[in-house]
Amino acid sequence: MTDVLIVGSGPTGLTLACDLALRGITVRVLDGRCGPHRESRGKGLVPSSLEVFARLGAAERMAAVGIRGVILRKYFDGAHINDTPTGDGLLIGQFQVEEALRELLAGLGVPIEYQAQVVGITQDATGVTAELADGRSVRAGYAAGCDGGRSSVRKLLGIPFEGRTEATETMVIGDVRAPGLSRDHWHQWFSSDGGGMLLCPIPATDIFQLQASPELGENGEPLPPSLEGFQRLFDRHARVPGIRLADPTWLAAWRVNVRMAARMREGRVFLAGDAAHVHPIAGGLGMNTGVQDAAALGRTLAAALTDPAADGVLDAYEAERLPAAAHVLADTVGRHERVLAAVREPGRGTEAGLA
Structure with missing residues (x-):
């Protein structure tokens, strides 16, 4: 039986898969899509994420592609006003982050199983069974829903996604x-x-x-x-x-979506990344928060698999990451408001959301 089933192969799911596979834990990665995307989406990594990827051995791959020290060139009514240097993060497209992680994961002998849509989840005292749309079933000791804001895993578990969604696209x-x-x-x-x-x-x-x-x-x-x-x-x-x-x-x-799962664990199944929380994009914290979720969940699952009898070890993940998610939601709402106000002033731009 597989140790951990991971649903979703975005940055969160791939980070978790690499983390666990490097620890010698068996994983399967399922994704309902037909294959990888090539969309820029989240496009920046903060130092804490780069630290995670350095530990996994993927940071050099990403640094070879990305750019540090990007200059924000600000214009107002068509006129160039000023330039502002960014901080110490790495500009890189999300698909490029995923490519580096897939390359690492392939070297560890773990493929991504595409066209594998999870339509049912049951669990018992020894594991989790995921039912797929094509009639197959997959058995694992634990499962992680890393399948985005519209998470099928979260919905199948019946976990509320609490918060608000603005009615109009902005x-x-x-x-x-x-x-x-x-x-x-x-x-x-x-x-x-x-x-x-x-x-x-x-x-x-x-x-x-x-x-x-x-x-x-x-x-x-x-x-x-x-x-x-x-x-x-x-x-x-x-x-x-x-x-x-x-x-x-x-x-x-x-x-604008500001939502958080009411809980990040249901028995042997966990939520991470956008499946557990979504928030304004100001500050570029979406992909990065998912990476931190994956790192924390990797530690938790490794501890549980090493000592299944340890009391409370599975509670550590939610205890750490649920308050962190709540903080990120509140923080990014404030960042978003600062950016909206700043761009009305000549020479100011998205850097207002970085502080």
Whole structure:
């Protein structure tokens, strides 16, 4: 029987899988998707995450791809106002983080099993059984739901996802090319009439991650993201002639979610990452919080498997990470509010959410 079943192969699930496999613990990693994505999504690692990856042996892979010391170039009403250096984190696309972790995991002999959608979970005194959509079942001693904000595992366990979700999208996001635009800066354009656009160069690629306030239709509702809409927003806020956005490989709309699972453990099944908590993106703490969840859960499961009779060892994970998640939710709400206020002032940008 497998020691630990991990559902989801994003940064959280892959970090946990690498951590456990390096300890000699057997793992299986299931993912309902058809295969890996190549979307920038979360795009920064903070020092505490880099420490985790250094311990796992993946930090050098990531450092070879990522960039430190990115300059935030701020514009207001089309005019360049100033440049602000960032701190000691690493700019790197989420798909690049996942690639490095998959490479490490493959070297440990653990494949990712795609098209493996979990539709049922039962557990008893000795383990967990996951039922898959194709009729198969998987048995393990413990299981971890690392399957994102819409977590199937959380829903199957009946764990409430408490908090709020704003009714309207507040941002459109995507990965695009912008031939002719400098890749030496994270461009941040804001306008006095409200709104703005950010284009962040994803290292070792020719793509930028685009973030912008959405276009509004005739009814005042946000329009769905599209390349044509991105171009109109760029022309409105950046006012840089001759730049044509191209080749969108990711188009999405984002709204503020502030939610946390009522608990992060149900018997032998645990939640980690976005499956357990979602929050505003200000400060770039989403992927990083999931990495810390994975590190804590790895310690907990290793201790439980080493000494199954140890009293209370499984309680350690939730005791550590549930208060941490609550703190991150409150912290990022404050960061988000600071950013929204800051960008109305010429020369200020997303650095207001880093403090």
